[in-house]
Amino acid sequence: MSSDFPLRLGLPEPFPIIRNFLESSGYTEEFLRSHFHLPSIHFLLYPYGLQAEYLNKKYEEGDSLPLFLARLFIAGRTYDRPALEERLTSPVVAALEQLGLLIPGDTAGLRCPVIVYPALGVFVASDRGFRPEGPGYRGKDYVMSGTEHICRQFIAHISRAPCKTFLDMGTGSGLAALLATKFSEQVWAVDITPRAASYAGFNRLLNGAQNLTVLEGDLFTPVRGLSFDRIASNPPFEPPLKDGMIFSVGGEDGEAIIKRLVTEIPPYLNPGGRLYCQVCGTDRENESFDERILSWLGEARSEFDAVLFVRLTLPPNEYAIQQMLGENQDSWKLQEWNMFYHKLKATQVVIGHLILQKRASVRPTFTARRNFGPVTTQKEIEWLLDWETQCAGPDFADRLLESRPRPGLGWELHVRHGLQEGKLTPLGYTFFTTYPFETNLHVASWMAMLVSRCDGKATAAGHYQFFASRMTLSKEEYLRALGALIGADFLRIDGFEPPASPEAAAQ
Known part of the structure; x- marks a missing residue:
């Protein structure tokens, strides 16, 4: 354990007392965000001015218990023992003192030397970067809150x-x-x-x-x-x-x-x-x-x-x-x-x-x-990893050829034109979408035509036969192109719809 660590770990008995108290106190992340109209409680944990406006006010008898705890654990306010025992009860105050979560303040009373806060359904203690009386701990091994x-x-x-x-x-x-x-x-x-x-x-x-x-x-x-x-x-x-x-x-x-x-x-x-x-x-x-x-x-x-x-x-x-x-x-x-x-x-x-x-x-x-x-989330990340893993499997080529591709939603096709021999001629094709990932996919003209032909009825094998009869196109090149279009949601097939699609939501 760090020699200057401000808390105590060797006493197991106080922890359940404090945990049960915090869990029943209403001291939650949702309360703090709602009460202070903040997108994240991170703004309460560092001196951006919000503490002076909200948390560093003197204790008022009408404060709710969660707000009192925010002033104690986040703002670092010093309170006298009677006020603490009235709001927290004597056993909880004693448990906090045993673990070093309450220590004598610079003036008469007790204060918390670290910050203790709710985050994502758990309670976390970490270094205090500020105090009302002055700066907190800022050594090179400073432990930040994790709410950034x-x-x-x-x-x-x-x-x-x-x-x-x-x-x-x-x-x-x-x-x-x-x-x-x-x-x-x-x-x-x-x-x-x-x-x-x-x-x-x-x-x-x-x-x-x-x-x-x-x-x-x-x-x-x-x-x-x-x-x-x-x-x-x-x-x-x-x-x-x-x-x-x-x-x-x-x-x-x-x-x-x-x-x-x-x-x-x-x-x-x-x-x-x-x-x-x-x-x-x-x-x-x-x-x-x-x-x-x-x-x-x-x-x-x-x-x-x-x-x-x-x-x-x-x-x-x-x-x-x-x-x-x-x-x-x-x-x-x-x-x-x-x-x-x-x-x-x-x-x-x-x-x-x-x-x-x-x-x-x-x-x-x-x-x-x-x-x-x-709007990319962890769900879209897992969807892509699953798709790419399936594509790398030994039998996926056959499954892909048997699928019946159809257009995805919300994408755009940008066509770049230029003059050739005095005529306005398409020179490049780019598919663009922002879901599930922001993607600019530069494609050959046949790939743009492929997307236009996919109606969910014909198989991918049938589309390949159409293009292979009109141009030199290997099956491997075709499958790579088809996989890229599906992996960016320009095309969809049954069983691999992106998480936010109506099909996936209904599953």
Whole structure:
């Protein structure tokens, strides 16, 4: 345990008292969002001005219990013992003191040295970045709340399908691991810093998560000899030009931790198992980010499918300016950022989610890169992974030829024209859609004609015969094109409708 960790883990008896109290108190994420009209409780956990307006007011007798708890646990208000015992009861106050969740304040009374908050159905304690009386803990091993938007995105795209074993790598406060205990039989959580491992261990006890094991160590070192059905990681990925926080800096190029994770993962995933990883890296002049990720697998490349789901791309200088503003860095620092990206020959910064899937049987592996659409969720991600996995199967070509394709919904076909010999002539065809992923698919003219012919009645084999009789077209090329059109929902077949389609909703 971290030597300066502010809480106590060695006393099991107080945890059920506090857990039962919190669960019955109405202190929920829904209450906080609704009461303060906020899209996320993250805005309450950091000093963006909302605390002064809402939470740092003095205690009023008419406050509801959840609001009182928000002022105590989030705003860090100091209250005298009689007020605490009146609202929380004496046994709860005693339990909070036993665990270090209540300590003497700077003035007379008691305060909470950390933040304790509801998140996604569990209760989490993590470092306090501010206090009404001044700054909170901001050491390099600071443990952030896990309520930040990018953390929520990461958690939202992890599969909730039941599994036997789950590993949360770089667990921080342990939030992702706690959520995994609801669908995985056994969960492990690992972090390199003693402070983070201590918080995760404390939160395990706070939530009564008996199927969670928390370990301290560097990446896979603490779990050698084990393998998992699912591994999730939100690793450090910022360049070393930032503040030096352990949770944020990803090595000399920002990708070093992600590279180690991908390089070392092969023996730790069971066949059919997946890595869900939040990533940030760069496309470079002669190599895309996803191509570089595949190279990190080395000799194990033939065992893994890989899909990079891109949420955002930015020019390097624009990303640098955003990071500088977020860190309040001086303007001269921009030159250092620009030199850093120039040295890498970076063309754009890529932010998104990586999924590696270890194949469960002997078959060709697949790779893909998709851009998030406005309403892309974890369901669309799982749909695509299922589709690509089926396409790589040994008998899928025959099944695809027997299908009866029909048009998807909501897409557009853009036709580029130009003058040729004085006549306006089609020069290029591009299908565009924003669902299930934002896709621009440049196609040959015959593919545009194929979509127009698909009415759900004729088989894919019949369409192939039509085109093969009029042009040189191999069956393999035809099936690849058909698979690409279905995988982007320009065409649909029975049994593989996207999650938001009427057909899928009715199933």
